[in-house]
Amino acid sequence: MIADDGDDGASRQLSPEETRRRVDASLRRRYRAERRFRYYGLCSVCLGVIFLVILFGTIIGNGYSAFRQGFVQLDIHFDADVIDPDGGRDPDVLSVADYSLLVKAALRELVPEVTSRGEKRELNNLVSAGAVFSLRETVMADPGILGRKRSLWLPLNSEVDLWLKAKLSGTDGDGISGRFSARQLGWLERLLADDRIELQFNTAFFTNGDSREPELAGVWGATKGSFFMLLVTLLLSFPLGVAAAIYLEEFARRSWWVDVVEVNINNLAAVPSIVFGLLGLAVFINFFGLPRSAPLVGGLVLTLMTLPVVIIASRAAIKAVPPSVREAALGIGASQMQMVFHHVLPLALPGMLTGAIIGMARALGESAPLLMIGMVAFIVDVPSGPMSPSTALPVQIYLWADSPERAFVARTSAAIMVLLAFLLVMNATAVWLRSRFERRW
Amino acid sequence: MQTMDKPQDAVASPAEAAAAPVAPVEAERVAHDTVGDVTAKNVVICVREANVYYGDTHALINVSLDIGRNEVIALIGPSGCGKSTFLRCLNRMNDTIESARVTGDFRLDGQDMYARDTDVVMLRARVGMVFQKPNPFPKSIYENVAYGARLHGLAANRAELDDIVYGSLERAGLVDEVKNRLDDPGTGLSGGQQQRLCIARTIAVNPEVILMDEPCSALDPIATARIEDLIDELSEKYAIAIVTHSMQQAARVSNRTAYFHLGRIIEVGPTDRIFTNPAHKLTEDYVTGRFG
Ligand SMILES: Nc1ncnc2c1ncn2[C@@H]1O[C@H](COP(=O)(O)OP(=O)(O)OP(=O)(O)O)[C@@H](O)[C@H]1O
Ligand SMILES: [Mg+2]
Numbered sequence: 001m002i003a004d005d006g007d008d009g010a011s012r013q014l015s016p017e018e019t020r021r022r023v024d025a026s027l028r029r030r031y032r033a034e035r036r037f038r039y040y041g042l043c044s045v046c047l048g049v050i051f052l053v054i055l056f057g058t059i060i061g062n063g064y065s066a067f068r069q070g071f072v073q074l075d076i077h078f079d080a081d082v083i084d085p086d087g088g089r090d091p092d093v094l095s096v097a098d099y100s101l102l103v104k105a106a107l108r109e110l111v112p113e114v115t116s117r118g119e120k121r122e123l124n125n126l127v128s129a130g131a132v133f134s135l136r137e138t139v140m141a142d143p144g145i146l147g148r149k150r151s152l153w154l155p156l157n158s159e160v161d162l163w164l165k166a167k168l169s170g171t172d173g174d175g176i177s178g179r180f181s182a183r184q185l186g187w188l189e190r191l192l193a194d195d196r197i198e199l200q201f202n203t204a205f206f207t208n209g210d211s212r213e214p215e216l217a218g219v220w221g222a223t224k225g226s227f228f229m230l231l232v233t234l235l236l237s238f239p240l241g242v243a244a245a246i247y248l249e250e251f252a253r254r255s256w257w258v259d260v261v262e263v264n265i266n267n268l269a270a271v272p273s274i275v276f277g278l279l280g281l282a283v284f285i286n287f288f289g290l291p292r293s294a295p296l297v298g299g300l301v302l303t304l305m306t307l308p309v310v311i312i313a314s315r316a317a318i319k320a321v322p323p324s325v326r327e328a329a330l331g332i333g334a335s336q337m338q339m340v341f342h343h344v345l346p347l348a349l350p351g352m353l354t355g356a357i358i359g360m361a362r363a364l365g366e367s368a369p370l371l372m373i374g375m376v377a378f379i380v381d382v383p384s385g386p387m388s389p390s391t392a393l394p395v396q397i398y399l400w401a402d403s404p405e406r407a408f409v410a411r412t413s414a415a416i417m418v419l420l421a422f423l424l425v426m427n428a429t430a431v432w433l434r435s436r437f438e439r440r441w
Numbered sequence: 442m443q444t445m446d447k448p449q450d451a452v453a454s455p456a457e458a459a460a461a462p463v464a465p466v467e468a469e470r471v472a473h474d475t476v477g478d479v480t481a482k483n484v485v486i487c488v489r490e491a492n493v494y495y496g497d498t499h500a501l502i503n504v505s506l507d508i509g510r511n512e513v514i515a516l517i518g519p520s521g522c523g524k525s526t527f528l529r530c531l532n533r534m535n536d537t538i539e540s541a542r543v544t545g546d547f548r549l550d551g552q553d554m555y556a557r558d559t560d561v562v563m564l565r566a567r568v569g570m571v572f573q574k575p576n577p578f579p580k581s582i583y584e585n586v587a588y589g590a591r592l593h594g595l596a597a598n599r600a601e602l603d604d605i606v607y608g609s610l611e612r613a614g615l616v617d618e619v620k621n622r623l624d625d626p627g628t629g630l631s632g633g634q635q636q637r638l639c640i641a642r643t644i645a646v647n648p649e650v651i652l653m654d655e656p657c658s659a660l661d662p663i664a665t666a667r668i669e670d671l672i673d674e675l676s677e678k679y680a681i682a683i684v685t686h687s688m689q690q691a692a693r694v695s696n697r698t699a700y701f702h703l704g705r706i707i708e709v710g711p712t713d714r715i716f717t718n719p720a721h722k723l724t725e726d727y728v729t730g731r732f733g
Contacts, residue, residue: 325578
C-alpha cells in the first residue's frame with residue numbers, strides 16, 4: 001500500500017543518516033539510564049552490607065567475651081568425713097553432700113590470712129555457686145577419689161569473671177572494680193599473679209540449660225528446644241504444604257471452593273504470628289490436652305504459621321514447570337500422578353525447598369506465638385525430647401536481655417550468635433540440598 | 442451429535458460402543474462441507490462432526506475424517522487453521538487445556554475415545570504424539586527413551602530395555618550421534634536431535650497410531666529425509682497423521698491429504714490428486730502457493 005503511494009512513502013521513510021542519528025541519540029540515553037541504574041543497585045547493596053557489618057560487628061563485639069569464662073584453680077581435698085561420713089559410698093548420700101565445704105576449705109588454704117566471718121564470706125563469694133556441681137559430678141563419676149586431693153579448675157563468680165576480662169583487656173569494664181572490696185581485689189590480684197585464675201573456653205555456655213547464675217547459664221537447652229520444634233515444623237509443614245500445593249495445582253478442578261481455599265491461604269500467610277499462638281493454646285493445649293512448654297506444641301503452632309508460606313512457594317514452583325514437560329509425559333501415556341511425581345515434582349523441588357527454608361527461618365526467629373503456649377519460661381533442664389518442657393533460642397535471648405545481671409549482656413549477644421549460626425547451618429543445608437536436586441537437571 | 446466437554450458427560454455405554462459399526466457411516470451424510478471422501482479403508486480412527494471450542498473461539502468446526510491402518514495422512518493448511526487442535530483431540534491432549542471443549546464422535550477401533558470408561562492412559566499409549574516443539578524430558582537421553590517403555594512395563598529386564606532404547610534411537614536416526622553419551626541430558630542436544638529423540642521416545646512404546654505435529658520443522662534436509670524414511674517404514678505397521686507446512690514433504694510421505702482452512706476440512710483426497718488436481722478453489726490456491 002505504501003509502495004504505491006510514492007510521495008507519502010518517501011516522507012514517512014527516514015533517511016539512513018537520520019535513522020542512525022536518532023538511534024545514536026537514544027542509545028546514549030539508554031546507556032546513561034543503564035549506568036545510573038547500576039549505581040543505584042551498587043549503592044543499595046553497599047548500604048545493606050554496611051548495616052550487616054554494623055549488626056554483626058556489635059553482636060560479635062558484645063558477645064565474643066561470653067565464649068570465655070574465668071576459672072580458679074583450687075586444690076580440692078575430697079574429704080571423706082565431710083562427704084560420706086558413714087563410708088557407705090551410697091550415691092544418694094554422695095549426691096546430697098555439702099560440697100561447698102570442700103570449696104571453702106580449699107579457698108582458705110589458698111588465702112590463709114582470712115579469719116573473720118565477713119572475710120570468709122567475701123572470699124567464698126569469689127567462686128561460683130555452681131562450683132559445687134562440678135565437684136559433685138566428679139565424685140559421682142568416680143567415688144574412689146574420696147580421701148584424695150585433686151587440683152581442679154572451678155568457675156569464678158560472674159562478677160569476678162567480668163573483672164578478670166576487664167583486667168586482662170586493660171579496660172575499666174564500667175567500673176567493675178568498684179563492686180569489690182579492697183581485700184577482695186588484693187586476693188584476686190595475688191591469685192592472678194600466681195596464675196591461679198585464668199580465662200578458659202566456656203563449655204558450660206554450650207552444654208548447660210538456663211540458670212539464674214550467669215556463669216552457669218547456657219544455650220544448649222534452648223538450642224535443643226528450637227531444634228525439636230523446627231524438626232516437628234519441618235516434618236509436618238513440608239509434606240503437608242507440598243501435598244496441598246500439588247493437589248491445588250494439578251488435581252483440583254477450578255471451582256469456587258478452590259478459589260476460597262486459595263484466598264484463605266494467602267490471608268493466613270499474613271496473619272500475625274501471635275494469633276497462631278492463641279490458636280495453638282486453644283486447640284493443642286486446651287482441647288487436645290498436650291503439655292505446656294513442649295517443643296511439640298511449639299512445632300505444631302509454627303507449622304500452622306509456616307504452612308501457608310510453603311504452600312504459596314510450592315504452588316509458584318509447580319506453576320513454573322514448563323507445560324511442554326507435562327505434555328510430553330502425558331503424551332507418552334503417563335497418568336496424572338506419574339506425570340506429577342516423575343517430572344513436575346523433581347523440577348519444582350528446588351523452588352519448594354526455597355519456600356520451606358524461608359518459612360523455617362521465620363519460624364526459628366519467632367517468639368510471640370511461643371508466649372501463648374508457655375515456652376517463655378525459666379526452664380533449667382535440657383529437654384530430652386519434643387515432649388519435655390523447654391524454651392527456644394529467641395525466647396532465651398529475650399529472657400536474658402531482660403535479666404538484671406550484667407554478665408547476661410554478653411551472653412545475650414552470644415546467644416544471638418548461636419541463633420544466627422543455627423540459621424546459617426539450616427540455610428546452608430537447604431542450599432546444598434537444592435544444588436543436589438538441581439544437578440539432576 | 443453428543444456433547445462431551447468432560448469425559449463424565451459422554452453417554453456412550455460400553456454396550457453401545459461395542460454395537461457401533463466399525464465401518465464408518467456414509468460419507469455424504471456426515472461430511473457435508475468437505476469435498477472428497479473422508480472415509481478410509483481399514484479404519485483405525487474415525488472422527489465425525491468434531492467441534493472444538495477454546496472458550497469462545499470455535500477452533501474446529503464440524504470436522505469428520507477417517508484414518509486407516511497403514512496409511513499416512515498429511516494435514517496441511519495455513520497457520521492457525523486447527524491442525525494441531527485436531528491432532529490433539531485424537532489422543533485427548535486437549536483434556537489438559539482448561540478452556541478447551543471438545544464435542545463430536547471420536548472412535549479408535551470403533552471404541553468411543555471420550556467415553557467415561559475409556560482409559561486415557563491406555564489411549565495415549567496406543568496413540569502416540571510427537572509435538573510441534575521438541576520437548577525432551579530434563580533427564581538423560583537413555584531415560585528419555587526408556588521412560589515410556591518402563592512406564593508401561595514393556596521390558597522384562599534391563600537387556601530388553603536396552604534393546605528397546607537402541608532400536609528406537611536407531612529407527613529415529615539418532616543412534617550414531619548419541620550412542621556414546623546416553624547419560625547426557627536430553628535437553629543438551631541440538632533442536633533437530635531433540636526432535637528425533639522425541640520421535641524415538643514415542644516409537645519406543647509401540648503405539649498403533651502416531652500423531653506428528655510438524656516433526657521436521659527444526660530439522661536439516663538430511664535428518665528430514667531420515668524421518669521421512671522412518672515414516673515410510675512405520676506406515677507398514679502403524680497409522681500416521683502428520684501435520685506439515687511443506688507441500689513437498691506431504692507429497693513425498695503421505696497417501697492421503699486433508700486440507701484445513703479456518704477450522705474446517707475443505708478437501709480430503711489421495712495426495713497425488715490433491716496436489717495435481719484439487720477440487721476446491723481454496724485448496725488449489727493453497728497448494729499452488731497463491732494463498733493469502
Ligand atoms: N490453548 C489455546 N487456547 C486458546 N486458543 C487456542 C489454544 N490453542 C489454539 N488456539 C486457537 O485455536 C486455533 C487453531 O490453533 P491450532 O494450534 O490448531 O493451529 P495450527 O493449525 O496448528 O497452526 P500452526 O500451523 O501455526 O501450528 C487458533 O486460532 C488458535 O489461536
Ligand atoms: Mg500447530
